[in-house]
Amino acid sequence: MAFKTVKAWAQSEDDGRSWLTFFRKVPASTATIAGQWFDYSTASGVPIPNYYASSPLVAAKLEAEKGVYVPEQDTKRYIKRSILMSAAASVTGTTNQNQPLMLLDYLLYYPFIDLDAAGEDQVMDNAVALDRYENGIGVQMMVVAQAPTVGGGTFTVTYIGNDDVEYTTGTIFCPAAQPSGALMTSVAAAAGISPFIPLNPNVRGVKRIIKANVILANGGLAAIVLVKPFQMVYVREESRRPTSSPTESFGDASETEQIRMRAGTDEIKAGAFLGWIGKGVAGSLASAPLVGMLETFWEA
Amino acid sequence: MGFTSQDDLINKVTNDGQFQYDVRFKTISTAQVAAFWTNLGVFSGSEPASAYAGTSLTFVPTDDTWVDGAWQHGGDVDPDTKHFLYAGANIVAAAGAPWFLMAVDQVGYVPITGADVTGTTGRTITMTAIAATAAKVDRYPNGVGLRAFFSTEVAPTAGGPNLTVFGYNDPGGTPRVAPVTVGFAATPVIGAVPHSGAAATRYAPFIPMAAGTGSTGISDLTNFTLTGGTAYTGSGQLVLHLVKPLWGIPLPASGIHNVAEFMNMLPNMARIRDGACIQWLLMNTGATTASAPLLVESAHAWG
Secondary structure, three states, rough: OOOOOOHHHHHHHHOOOOEEEEEEEEEOOOOOOOEEEEEEOOOOHHHHOOOOOOOOOOOOOHHHHOOOOOOOOOOOOOEEEEEEEEEEEOOOOOOOOOEEEEEEEEEEEEEEEEEEOOOOOOEEOOOOOOOOOOOEEEEEEEEOOOOOOOOEEEEEEEEEEOOOEEEEEEOOOEOOOOOEEEEEOOOOOOOOOOOOOOOOOOOOEEEEEEEEEEEEOOOOOEEEEEEEEEEEEEEOOOOEEOOOOOOEOOOOOOOEEEHHHOOOOOOOOOOOOOOEEEEEEEEEOOOOEEEEEEEEOOOO | OOOHHHHHHHHHHOOOOEEEEEEEEEEEEEOOOOOOOOEEEHHOOOOOOOOOOOOOOOOEEEEOOOOOOOOOOOOOOOOOOOEEEEEEEEEEEOOOEEEEEEEEEEEEEEEEEEEHHHHHOOOEEEOOOOOOOHHHHOHHHEOOOOOOEEEEEEEEEEOEEEEEEEEOOOOOEEEOOOOOEEOOOOOOOEEEEEEEEEEEEOOHHHHHHHHHHOOEEOOOEEEEEEEEEEEEEEEEEEEEEEEEEEEEEEEOOOOEEEEOOOOOOOOOOEEEOOOOOOOEEEEEOOOOOOOEEEEEEEEEEEE
């Protein structure tokens, strides 16, 4: 039965229709670039790291239980509350502060795009299609490095939009060298200022990808991931306590209670693989643990 | 019952005296490990450190008369219902931040000792299923909302087995098993939830539950198997807890007193059932240093 009242929402707790998920992800020690987004699903910790490891250029899905775990249900599941904190990489580390974070449902990915294959169409195999948000509305593309890159490259992506029309993006610029797990259109430089590939005018989302074409070699490998963004939160201050004077403590918890603090909530569809991306506004996110809780409810 | 309005709540609190303020303490006397959850019941404080006594694999119900010590939150109030109004907490520690503190009502526990810790074959738990009577152990009728987790009372040696089977009955009495294999840590320190930590296949704080009605609660803990990986050795003691999560608050830094106000949260004002045996779980992002004091304050009212 759908939630129609505050009472019905609260009843979920009394009926045991709630789940509390803890996660802790630690990016590797290789520095990420200031201003760059990072895909925490690729980091070690809980849940286990996701490497986008499957056949090159073949559309594939991630397994729900390997993302931020929420028990599958026969009824609709919703986000109730999220709490996020970011611990510093060291007692003097501050570069993970002021970090925007975004919760995503990872829908489909196309791995191992060769970023050195300049001038070559890398055509995708779409044997697997979207099974959530099938109309493509709200579905975005993000490009995740699967191997360290050299940087400075450019590329385009050809895709089918939500209106079933084929589009080719404008030229997408890659930022400077970056480690695995970094998003490659993210640095506020000549091009990308968004974690997602900018869509063509009047396109509301993506159904599938046709091909990628590297214009200028960038080095490295990448996956293009189709994602559905849920919410953005912001962790202001890193958690740390210096061991020498001054020894005051620093830290912040970002807490979002959906119904009261946002105009509604988001459904977690069956099979959803949940994960976070974060932006290192002040510098590298390397070795800085992201920890948090995701509370979810589901209908009777 | 419950409060019919904010006016009714204010009247109950100010005129009828149906209000209690508490401050609780625990000292995390043993250093904890980064990324692990900790059952604070093993540490001394407002209530003494629990030994989780009992016969291995036999369920021990707990309520506010638990001999190991339980927070006295005002006694039975039925037909009224008792609710948290707010809670605040802080920890002072040189390392370990940020933390997440969770209050749970422990309905009971299963001691696991000797060969039941080191063994790699299936173990059967002796327990009378949670029913829907007026007994304190049935305060969550048929186990609706209950969750399970393991903790360490005495550290086993080495090892790091997998929980390949975790069997329970859901509130309808249907046998269920956890849908995933859950990894246990090698030599978890006292208090540690062995299936937490940063390694692969760890799930915490609670053991994952079957989909659908299988995840609405636990009426009966039936069996488990620790096999694969590396078996524990030594003379450790684990504890399997059956709890109802009540509330949780983040503690972002050492010495920062963080307060959660439950009046306006949705859903709000977590209920303290008659007989509730309130315990604490703590998530350590870093390695919490030994002798770290935890302070929790809260207020609750009934009506």
